Amino acid sequence: MNSSPKFSIKNLNLYYGVFHALKAVEMEIPDRNVTALIGPSGCGKSTFIRVLNRMNDLVRDCLIEGTVLMDNTNIYGPGTDVTSLRTAVGMVFQKPNPFPMSIWQNVAYGPKMQGLRNTAALNEVVEESLRRAALWDEVKDRLKKNALSLSGGQQQRLCIARAIAMQPQVILMDEPTSALDPIATKRIEELMESLKRDYCIVIVTHSMNQALRISDKTAFFLMGEVLEFGDTARVFDDPRHEETSRYITGHFG
Amino acid sequence: MNHGDSKLCAPTDARATLDDRDRLPCEFPGQAARPEYAMSSSTRIIVDRSLRHIFRIVSFFSVIALAAMVIFVFAQGLGPFFFPTAPSIAVVLENIPSARINGSLYENHRRAIPLDPEASYLTIEFPLSGTPTRISLPLYRNVEDPGRSIEFPPELQDYLSSPEHLSYTLSFPGSLPGLEPRIHINIPEPPYSFRSFITGREWRPVYRKMYGIFPMIIATLLSALGAVLVGAPVALLSCVLIAEFLPPRLSAAVTGAIELLAGIPSVVYGFFGLMIVVPGIQRLFGSASGSSIAAAIAILSLMILPTIVTIGVTALRSVPATLREASLALGATKMQTAWCVVCTSAKSGLVTGVVLGTARALGETMAVILVAGNSPQIPVSLVSSVRTLTATIALEMGYSAGRHNEMLFSIGIILFLLIFLLNGVIMRLRGKMHTEVSS
Numbered sequence: 168m169n170s171s172p173k174f175s176i177k178n179l180n181l182y183y184g185v186f187h188a189l190k191a192v193e194m195e196i197p198d199r200n201v202t203a204l205i206g207p208s209g210c211g212k213s214t215f216i217r218v219l220n221r222m223n224d225l226v227r228d229c230l231i232e233g234t235v236l237m238d239n240t241n242i243y244g245p246g247t248d249v250t251s252l253r254t255a256v257g258m259v260f261q262k263p264n265p266f267p268m269s270i271w272q273n274v275a276y277g278p279k280m281q282g283l284r285n286t287a288a289l290n291e292v293v294e295e296s297l298r299r300a301a302l303w304d305e306v307k308d309r310l311k312k313n314a315l316s317l318s319g320g321q322q323q324r325l326c327i328a329r330a331i332a333m334q335p336q337v338i339l340m341d342e343p344t345s346a347l348d349p350i351a352t353k354r355i356e357e358l359m360e361s362l363k364r365d366y367c368i369v370i371v372t373h374s375m376n377q378a379l380r381i382s383d384k385t386a387f388f389l390m391g392e393v394l395e396f397g398d399t400a401r402v403f404d405d406p407r408h409e410e411t412s413r414y415i416t417g418h419f420g
Numbered sequence: 421m422n423h424g425d426s427k428l429c430a431p432t433d434a435r436a437t438l439d440d441r442d443r444l445p446c447e448f449p450g451q452a453a454r455p456e457y458a459m460s461s462s463t464r465i466i467v468d469r470s471l472r473h474i475f476r477i478v479s480f481f482s483v484i485a486l487a488a489m490v491i492f493v494f495a496q497g498l499g500p501f502f503f504p505t506a507p508s509i510a511v512v513l514e515n516i517p518s519a520r521i522n523g524s525l526y527e528n529h530r531r532a533i534p535l536d537p538e539a540s541y542l543t544i545e546f547p548l549s550g551t552p553t554r555i556s557l558p559l560y561r562n563v564e565d566p567g568r569s570i571e572f573p574p575e576l577q578d579y580l581s582s583p584e585h586l587s588y589t590l591s592f593p594g595s596l597p598g599l600e601p602r603i604h605i606n607i608p609e610p611p612y613s614f615r616s617f618i619t620g621r622e623w624r625p626v627y628r629k630m631y632g633i634f635p636m637i638i639a640t641l642l643s644a645l646g647a648v649l650v651g652a653p654v655a656l657l658s659c660v661l662i663a664e665f666l667p668p669r670l671s672a673a674v675t676g677a678i679e680l681l682a683g684i685p686s687v688v689y690g691f692f693g694l695m696i697v698v699p700g701i702q703r704l705f706g707s708a709s710g711s712s713i714a715a716a717i718a719i720l721s722l723m724i725l726p727t728i729v730t731i732g733v734t735a736l737r738s739v740p741a742t743l744r745e746a747s748l749a750l751g752a753t754k755m756q757t758a759w760c761v762v763c764t765s766a767k768s769g770l771v772t773g774v775v776l777g778t779a780r781a782l783g784e785t786m787a788v789i790l791v792a793g794n795s796p797q798i799p800v801s802l803v804s805s806v807r808t809l810t811a812t813i814a815l816e817m818g819y820s821a822g823r824h825n826e827m828l829f830s831i832g833i834i835l836f837l838l839i840f841l842l843n844g845v846i847m848r849l850r851g852k853m854h855t856e857v858s859s
Contacts, residue, residue, distance in 0.1 A: 220749060254751030264742040267765050277750040280760065326746070333750060 171239075173198040173337060173367040174219060179233035181214060181391075183226065188214050190391045192233075196384070198336075201359060201368045203378035203399065206388030207414065212371045215388065216339045219369065220256035221249050237337075254281065257330030261342040263322035265314035265329070270297075270306050273314045273325055277333040292332050300328035301358050320351025327358065338362065340370040344377065356381050375415050379403055387411045493836060497829030500631070501617070505823050506608035508537040509559065509570065511544070514602035515594065519546035532606065535559075542570070544603060548592055555590070555603075566607050585629045609823055617830060623796040625816070625824040633831060635798045639806035640838075642799060643716040643788070644781035651721030651781075652728060652774045659732035659770070664758040675733060682726030690790030693719040698791055707803040711793035714802040719787050724777035731776060735769020736762055768853045775846045782838055785810040809835055 172195035181189035189211050196202050204212040217223045218235060221242065234241045242252055254277070265273050274293040275283075283289060293310070297303040302324045306317070314325055323343060330338055340359075344352040359368055359381050372378050378385055378399065385402040387395040387410075395402055395411045406412040459467075510532040513519055518527045521544050526533060535542060542557045558571050570588070572580055579590045586607040594600035609629055620632015658678070662671050697718045702710030739762045747757040763770065785808075793805025794815065807815075813828045820828055 222745065222749060225745070225748065250751045250753055252751075253749055258746075258749035260742060260746065260749075262742060264740070264746045266743060266746065266761055276747070276760070277752070280747075280750065280752040280756045329746075329750065 171198075172196055173237065175236040175239075176218075177234045177236070179215075179218065179231070179235060181211075181218065181223065181232075182228075182230040184228040188391050189218070192393050194386060194393060194396055196367065196369060198367045199363060199365070200383040201363050201370060201381050202384040202386065203382035204369065204371045204386050204388060205373070205375065205378050205414070206394075208373075210388040211391040212388050213341050216258075216341055216369055216371050219337065219339055220253050220258055221247075222258065224249060254333050255335050256337040256339060257333055257335035258339040259323070259326050259330055259341070259343045262346050263319055263326055265317070265322050265325050267313065267315055269311045270314050270317070270325060271310040274328050274332050277329060281333075296328040296332040297325075299331050299362070300324045301354065302328055318351070320347050320354060323347060323351065323355060324358065327355070327362075331362075335366065337367045337369065340368065342371050342373060345373060352377075375403075375417075387414065389414075490836065493829055493832040496826055497831075497833040500612045500823050500826045500830060501614045502611055504608040504610050506606070507534065508539075508608065509535045509542070510606045510608075511535065511542070512604040512606070513546075514604065515599050516546050516601045516603070519544055521545075542605070546601070548601060549595065557605075566610055569607055570605065584627050612823075612827075617827075618834075621798065623812070625820065625827060629823070631823075631827045631830075633796075633809065633812070633834065635796050636807055636809045636812055636831070637834065638798050639713065639792070640782060640808040640810070643713055643720055643792070643806065643808060644778055646713070646717035647720030647724055647781040648774065648778050650717060651724045652777060654721070655725045655728035655773070655777065656732060656770060658725070658729050659736055659773075660758055660763065662729070663733050663736035664754070664762060675730075678726050678729045681722075682730060686723065686784060686786045687790070689719055689723055690787035693787060693791035701803065705803045709793060709805065710803075711791055711805055712803040713792065713799045713806045715791040715793075716788050716806065716808070719791055720781045720784055723784060723787060724780050727780050728773040728777040731773035732766075732770050735766040735773065738769070739765045768850050771849050771853070772846060775842055775849075779839055779842055782842070783810060783835070785814045789814060 174194070174196040176192055176194045176196075179189055179192040180187070192215065204215060206212050214223065218231065219237075219242075223229045223231065231243060233243075235243055237252075237256070241247075266276060268276075271293055274296050275289045278289060278292050283292070294303060294307075297306065302321060305321060306312075306325075314322065317325060323346075327338070327343075344355050347355065356377065359370070362368060363383075370378075370382065382399045384397065385395075385399040386393050387402065387406075387408075389410055394408050395406060402411065403415055406415065511521060512532050513526065513529055518525065519529075520526070521533055522535065522539060522542065540559055540561075542555075542559055544555045546553060555576065557573075560569050560571070563569050567586055572588070576590060579592055581589050581591065583589060586609055588605045588607075590603045590605075592601045612631060617631055617633060618637070619634050620630060621634050622628065622630040622632045623636065624630045658674075662674050662678075666674060693715055697715045698710035698712075700710065701707070701712055701714050701718075705714075743761050743765060744757055747761040748754070752760070788808050789811045792807060792811065794807040794811055795805040796807045796812070797804065799806045809831050813831055816824070817828055
């Protein structure tokens with residue numbers, strides 16, 4: 168385990184208007200690991216993951232207190248450039264959401280927006296990212312085709328490729344496989360396995376098996392609180408809280 | 421349920437449409453288990469079927485209306501290009517109680533007297549101040565210029581006048597002023613060539629019987645084009661501002677204001693143009709009159725704003741929020757997201773807005789009449805007074821008669837064609853947008 172955590176969250180409170188969505192969250196997310204966030208619907212997992220790349224800034228009436236240190240810099244400190252934070256912290260969403268453009272354009276979008284204009288360089292980025300997302304062989308002959316013509320699983324891998332193209336340090340995944348069939352899910356899980364060598368991955372999942380299979384650390388959220396956080400094996404084998412054990416065994420949620 | 425029905429009651433026909441299926445009046449075996457409040461299948465089928473018929477009838481109204489309009493305009497407007505205005509030369513007698521024309525006697529005849537189309541001469545015998553008078557005019561058929569199909573001898577030239585092309589009047593001195601005996605001879609206009617209709621530069625329908633609408637086509641196209649060039653960018657930028665950058669309340673307020681703009685009657689736009697824009701242009705360009713194509717463009721670009729903005733904003737708003745999130749999560753700025761993702765995704769909606777705006781600019785009549793000056797000439801500068809196709813129809817329909825009237829319908833046909841063309845463009849663009857990345 169790496170010595171210094173990628174993210175270190177201290178006393179994080181988040182409010183949507185009067186609704187207290189995250190309560191005094193404390194967490195240290197290690198680099199080059201998969202951290203899974205589990206918990207019943209509405210418990211704040213997705214809200215939490217969106218704290219890490221400041222996507223909650225887009226939500227009106229959202230108030231955030233506390234500190235979120237990424238490599239010892241407070242990303243909520245004054246003077247944080249949100250767009251460059253988001254280039255460093257990529258995100259994959261629950262439903263595959265490729266842009267209605269060609270496959271090539273989808274992957275090249277991020278670098279282009281950062282100002283990369285050289286077509287050769289872009290081609291290289293596109294190929295590299297698609298290879299890393301294990302999609303290259305399937306789409307190399309039709310890069311000019313509309314991304315929406317891909318299957319759901321392929322679209323999700325395209326979204327991962329699109330995130331990788333930014334060469335981020337962190338990839339956040341918000342239930343990336345919930346809309347996919349088991350085979351596509353398996354491919355994405357294998358992909359995460361290989362990606363975690365280079366990236367810090369944070370994944371929200373509703374599947375206990377998935378959390379168990381792929382994650383190194385697991386956090387259990389309940390009603391906006393982190394009830395339990397630790398090594399996955401430990402959380403699943405020896406939960407400290409009764410709610411955790413009831414949730415992972417499927418007795419409530 | 422429908423599926424079950426068809427399997428049980430009908431020979432399974434893969435091509436059976438939904439129609440066929442729910443027309444089958446049979447009950448699903450699970451019927452007994454259905455709750456009491458459920459309608460019986462036959463009631464539902466009857467309700468569905470009658471609703472469908474109502475829909476059909478109601479929606480056919482628009483189709484019928486369109487078809488009726490097309491048929492009417494085409495039937496009226498195509499005539500001048502195929503038929504002469506009358507089968508033969510016609511004579512009208514004024515203040516001549518009795519006359520013998522080519523041998524037939526006409527007493528107190530006030531309507532036009534058509535001649536035999538085969539006749540090679542026109543003889544009129546009538547008493548002039550008590551003396552029997554006889555006029556004999558040779559007629560020529562199949563001449564190039566129909567005006568030359570009749571020859572007036574020198575001794576008649578003193579009495580002859582030709583108030584309009586192809587129409588001659590012989591006025592003789594009479595007993596009382598105002599009651600002079602007159603003979604009007606009207607020569608039919610031959611079929612007008614479609615080419616000279618489209619490319620002719622002279623629109624003098626009454627006196628010269630010239631129906632060239634080229635200047636009006638140019639004026640219509642240029643004013644619509646100008647309006648789109650000025651109005652569309654403004655409208656599109658407003659769309660992006662409203663849909664992407666304004667806070668919701670302000671955005672709703674601005675949208676409301678723009679929709680209100682769409683509801684203002686066009687004559688009010690014209691009035692505004694007449695009082696504000698026209699004098700402004702006069703002062704700006706120092707021209708004799710401000711009524712010009714520039715004024716038309718200014719007013720039209722204002723008028724197409726609401727059309728483009730309403731459609732454009734709807735298109736931009738319908739872009740899923742997940743795409744915006746995806747773009748922002750990739751570190752794109754809000755501005756980049758708005759242009760590169762939202763506008764790109766809503767492209768076909770935006771194009772639709774612009775094309776509908778263009779159609780509005782092409783079809784606008786009242787406001788243009790008030791500000792454009794209405795001279796049927798090819799514009800040479802921004803301050804040229806121009807007349808559009810629609811303005812011509814509206815201005816002249818009231819007093820036109822005969823071929824002139826039909827020609828106004830022919831202009832209607834041209835407008836139809838322009839709109840068809842525009843619709844064709846919209847379809848092609850849409851098709852292209854759907855296939856461009858997949859080809």
